[in-house]
Amino acid sequence: MELRRALLLFAIVLGLAAVVASLSSSGDRRDDREPTPAAPTARPEPAAGRRLRVQFDAGAAPATRRVPAGRAATVVVESSRAGTIELQGLGLTAPVEPLTPASFEVLATRPARHEVRLTAADEEESREVGVLVIGRSRSVR
Numbered sequence: 001m002e003l004r005r006a007l008l009l010f011a012i013v014l015g016l017a018a019v020v021a022s023l024s025s026s027g028d029r030r031d032d033r034e035p036t037p038a039a040p041t042a043r044p045e046p047a048a049g050r051r052l053r054v055q056f057d058a059g060a061a062p063a064t065r066r067v068p069a070g071r072a073a074t075v076v077v078e079s080s081r082a083g084t085i086e087l088q089g090l091g092l093t094a095p096v097e098p099l100t101p102a103s104f105e106v107l108a109t110r111p112a113r114h115e116v117r118l119t120a121a122d123e124e125e126s127r128e129v130g131v132l133v134i135g136r137s138r139s140v141r
Contacts, residue, residue, distance in 0.1 A: 056130040058085075058096070058118045063130040069111055075104040077129060083120040087132060090114055108134040 051072045054065045058079035067073045077085045077094075078101040085102035086093045089112060094102035096118070108114075112134045119126040 054132065056116050058129045062128045064133055065130060066133045066135050067106070067108070069134050069136055070107070070109050072105070072107045075106055075116070075132060077102040077116060077118070079118060079129075081118075081120045081122075083118050083123075085129070086117045086119070086126065088115045088117060106132075110134065111136050 051074055052067055054067060054073050054075045056063060056065065056075070056077045058077060058081070065075075075087065077096060079085070079096045080098050082097045083095075084093055085096045087104055087106070090104075090106065090108070092104050092106075094104060096102040114132045114134070115128055116130045116132055117126040118129050
C-alpha cells in the first residue's frame with residue numbers, strides 16, 4: 001500500500017513538472033515562429049566608385065603614388081625580405097614577408113605626404129620604399 005502511494009505521488013509530481021515545462025517553453029516557441037529582423041549594417045562606399053589599390057615594391061626604386069583626399073584606398077607593399085612596413089604620419093604598421101605583402105586600408109581626408117618605410121627583420125634602420133601622397137579631391141562635373 002505504501003508503495004502505491006509513493007508511486008502515485010511520484011506520478012503526480014512528474015505530471016506537474018511536465019505541465020510546468022510545457023507552459024514555460026511555449027513562450028520560447030513563439031519567438032521561434034517570429035524571427036527578429038537583423039539590424040541593417042552600413043557599408044561605406046568609396047566617394048567615387050571602387051576602392052583604389054595602390055601598390056609599392058620594396059625591391060624597386062622608391063615610387064610616389066597619389067590618392068585623392070576622401071577616397072578609400074588599399075595600400076599594398078611587396079618585399080622580397082621579411083620585416084615591417086610603416087606608413088609614417090598615419091600610425092600604421094604591418095608585417096611583410098616574401099609571399100605575404102603588407103596591406104593597409106586608408107581613408108585620409110586631408111592632403112598630406114606619407115613616407116612608406118621598410119625595416120627589414122635583420123636590420124635596425126628603415127629605408128624609404130615610396131611616398132603616398134594624399135591630394136585634394138577634384139570635383140566631378
